[in-house]
Amino acid sequence: MADKVNLLGLPRGKLQAFFVEMGEKPYRASQVMKWVYHDGVDDFEAMTDIAKRLRARLREVAEIRAPEFGVGHRATDGVVKWLAHLDGGQAVETVLIPDRGRNTLCISSQVGCMLDCSFCATGKQGFNGNLSRAEIVGQVWRAERELAARGDRRGITNVVFMGMGEPLLNFEPVMDAADVFMDDLAFGLSKRRVTVSTAGIVPRIYDMGMRTDASLAVSLHAARDDLRNELVPVNRKYPIADLLAACRHYLQDIGERRTVTIEYTLIEGVNDGSDDARGLARLLAGLRCKINLIPFNPFPDDAHAYRRPSAARIASFQTQLQSAGFAAMLRTTRGDSVKAACGQLTGSVRDRTRRRQRYLARTGNGAVAMEEAPA
Ligand code: SAH
Numbered sequence: 401m402a403d404k405v406n407l408l409g410l411p412r413g414k415l416q417a418f419f420v421e422m423g424e425k426p427y428r429a430s431q432v433m434k435w436v437y438h439d440g441v442d443d444f445e446a447m448t449d450i451a452k453r454l455r456a457r458l459r460e461v462a463e464i465r466a467p468e469f470g471v472g473h474r475a476t477d478g479v480v481k482w483l484a485h486l487d488g489g490q491a492v493e494t495v496l497i498p499d500r501g502r503n504t505l506c507i508s509s510q511v512g513c514m515l516d517c518s519f520c521a522t523g524k525q526g527f528n529g530n531l532s533r534a535e536i537v538g539q540v541w542r543a544e545r546e547l548a549a550r551g552d553r554r555g556i557t558n559v560v561f562m563g564m565g566e567p568l569l570n571f572e573p574v575m576d577a578a579d580v581f582m583d584d585l586a587f588g589l590s591k592r593r594v595t596v597s598t599a600g601i602v603p604r605i606y607d608m609g610m611r612t613d614a615s616l617a618v619s620l621h622a623a624r625d626d627l628r629n630e631l632v633p634v635n636r637k638y639p640i641a642d643l644l645a646a647c648r649h650y651l652q653d654i655g656e657r658r659t660v661t662i663e664y665t666l667i668e669g670v671n672d673g674s675d676d677a678r679g680l681a682r683l684l685a686g687l688r689c690k691i692n693l694i695p696f697n698p699f700p701d702d703a704h705a706y707r708r709p710s711a712a713r714i715a716s717f718q719t720q721l722q723s724a725g726f727a728a729m730l731r732t733t734r735g736d737s738v739k740a741a742c743g744q745l746t747g748s749v750r751d752r753t754r755r756r757q758r759y760l761a762r763t764g765n766g767a768v769a770m771e772e773a774p775a
Contacts (some may be wrong), residue, residue: 404463407432408442409537411579412586422461424454430585436464437586440545466538469494469546479735482546483747484539486511490528492564493745494539496547496556497734503547504558507539509574510565512749515599517619517632519665519706521699522564525749531565533573537580540587558593562617564745567596568604578614591615591654597663602638605646609653616650617661617692618643622671623679631671644687651688658688665694665742666717668709677717681724691721691728697741 407415412433416426431449435441442464444455470483470491480496492508510530516523544555559581561567567574574596580586581594597617598605608616620640622628628635635643647660662684666672684691696708709717714730721728735741 406465406534407462408464409533411576433585466542467535469542473738475735475738477734479740481738481740486535492747495740502557505543505556506560506562508563508565509567509570513565515566515634521744521746528749530570533576536577560595562597568598568601575611578612599632599634600638600643602642602646609650613654619663621665623683660689662689662691665696666709667696668707672709677720691726692731694731694742697744699744
């Protein structure tokens, strides 16, 4: 099976180029895309409006292949978590969050993560590579098949890059995937329903402005550099002032009445005080943004022993921001019962650095967060 080209996730222009290179007309791209994304077909043979000879050639040189999903783990609140099996035995997690007429899919872009934010389970397992665009788009394609099999005709209505990994460190595949999510010949989602969430890779935010008009979310978590350096170590390289300048620039690029989402995970006694709220309000003054407050979700082997603040404390943080004129929403914790909440995703990652194994050996704690064995 010598290196077939996986056509899944190729944006329209690149798929047209593929056909032109084969000596075919570019409109073949539209035909194939409709089959793949609107009809869920992954076998060229079933694409009956394409000549038999071309179908046969396609089968020789190309494929449509999404990662396989393991058994879905359904949480008590309807959230479903799947392990998406990648080539090479690695797996990442994909989470479906149904909510009042919406089906939001939270997808992964990397196997593990390099950024090692202090409060995130994914970062604790190290990094073991980037997902291909077929593996990124394939999560949405596969989830749509799952929904269709259950008779849910709505399909996926929103996609957020808030699963495992830092999407802007896997830039081209993530941008290609965003193109496909927003293309009418594929998933046809509006730019407001495709959100790239970043810990703040500043130069890539500028690149993003030239490449897409998808929505941007930024994981801020602290209003001061000294604290953010601790929580989000990449802040040492790209401090808060640079990050917010990049956000403003992005808003200029995408124009109209768009906003950035500021994500802020609330951790008791760390960043949840009224000083923190005041600092945040001062910092964000004048930025077109919405603030998304995320109560900290605990995970095994958290060396910091972080805690979620009380409901009262969370509410007063939110009120303080609202009184300062901000749209500050509380992101309800979903999927907790299957460890599918923000920051709890671990997949099945082989960490080249063996950091996780060393940690487990040191603590004698054999409990592993993942719920399925590697493929
Ligand atoms: N790398 C991207 C996507 C990460 S996950 C980014 O940093 O934005 C999406 C959100 O979940 C981020 O805002 C992240 O900071 C947050 N998060 C991570 N761990 C968490 C935890 N244990 N509890 C609550 N939120 C968490």
